[in-house]
Amino acid sequence: MRLNGEISSGEEEEEEEEEEAAEAEEEKQAGTTTSPSPHKVVVGYALTSKKKKSFLQPTFTALARNKGIYFIAVDVNKPLPEQGPFDVILHKLSGEEWREIIEDYRQKHPEVTVLDPPDSIQHLHNRQSMLQDVVDLNLTDCHGKVGIPRQLVITKEKDPSTIPYEVTKAGMKLPLVAKPLVVDGSAKSHELFLAYDEFSLSELEPPLVLQEFVNHGGLLFKIYIVGEAIKVVRRFSLPNISKRELSKVAGVFRFPRVSCAAASADDADLDPNIAEHPPRPLLERLARELRHRLGLRLFNIDMIREYGTKDVFYVIDINYFPGKVWKNARI
Template sequence: MEPTIGYYLPCKKYYKLHFEQFLILCKRAQIKTIEINDDYFNSIHSQSPPNIIVHKLTDILCREVLNDDKMAHQFLEKFRQMKGRTIMIDNLESISQLLNRHVQYSLLKEIQTIYVPPFISITDEFTANDCQKIQQLLTNNNIQYPIICKPIQAHGSESHNMKIIFDSSHLIDIQYPCILQQFINHDGILFKIFLVGINDDNFYIVKRSSIRNFTITQSLETISFHSSEVSSTQACSNLNNGEDIIVDGITIDNERIKELVRLIKKKFELNLLGID
């Protein structure tokens, strides 16, 4: 009996990943593929789940968790009922941890060998409108300016809308619920690590442009930006260095990266992972 891979991907992600090429490779290797959707669940095929399910269900998870969407819950329950009868890449419970930046960063902080820039969460209107209270929270947590303001929700187009705030007089610019985190200068370079599978050696590193360094010499107006415009393969922003990424002199320690991958994969219980 030939192995079967099931898949669920939104159309946008399907085309972005050129997923049809993966389906062609599977066919050549005599691996059967089947799309997991409502038609699948209403058919006789659902009685025998595929060996593996690859999915991108984060949009539906957000609707279930954040909007209490009953239709989303019912659809996801059908996936949960297959637990133990198929391999899910990845489990919905593990992915749910990634939807909230406070949860993400708190879990990372529990790994003692990983440095997470200090952060606080602003989740209520009363605190968001009290700049003095926010400043006290920043001081208590040793968070210095500049700070970066990120939506607490870590998925969806709105999650990429961020701000860099340079002093306490501009704390009024924050939009809650959000994470306020110390901005760390990193020379306008970002390394992304992509991991696939249970083998800690199966990772791939790419370099991307990122936000240039800042020095606090005077008060600056808050900078608003969309993170995908600053750090992507086609990024071209006035927040970048304005020149090609130069990585001369930077040595990547693959053993340290391997250990980083192992720790994060174990903590979040994920087999398909991207790390900045």
């Protein structure tokens, strides 16, 4: 069974077979080890090679085994019901075929916790729908305000030459951050552009989302949510843009995936007015509401604080099963 290119061929396939053989031997050894935990929890995982390398770090799996939690690779070439038994299924594979397999398994095995339901994950594959749940929130009396930047969706059917007109019609202010509308896990879906003038907008390729750039002191908060646990880390982001700079710069500039490529800002000597974490009550309420609305238990929120304010925050992205979540999980 091949799932949208997740199962490779040639040298990559041989490499994966070697990795799986090593994993199987490790799991066999783990199964013969007496666990100090009174209850053994078996987690079946179906992940891309990249995700396995970033998530299943030796220190993490060793800690898990010590707690009686065992990670077992799911063989995507065999029927899922014939494997296990599992207490939890942890997955991040693409493709409609896999989506149907895991949804069917979830319906027939309600006793198994599936992280997370395919339809809920799919909701985050569209940047318009993912942030709508934030718009609909009413976080009153939570020590702050949470919203999203003003944004405009440019569909695939739109002629790029009409984008400047659409932006003017919507009354949006420059500069604008441009992101692909669809989030499919590819590198292209995480490309980020900053447009300084409306004429350069016609260089962009729909479908995409345009967001007004909000000055935020060059700092981004990544809020990791694992069940009810919340962990906040700081990352350097795009610097503030002054009106003077805006008047002198033109064009569209491409940036890397800022929140992942940037260095950690947790140990940097920063202005406390910028670096102070969002209030805990606000984060707890936001996480609780989004868990309920999204139907997810394993995700992260990218949030910024509007520069010059203490309690005005914007959610700019939501990601399912982020790459560094294992470092922030509590076992």
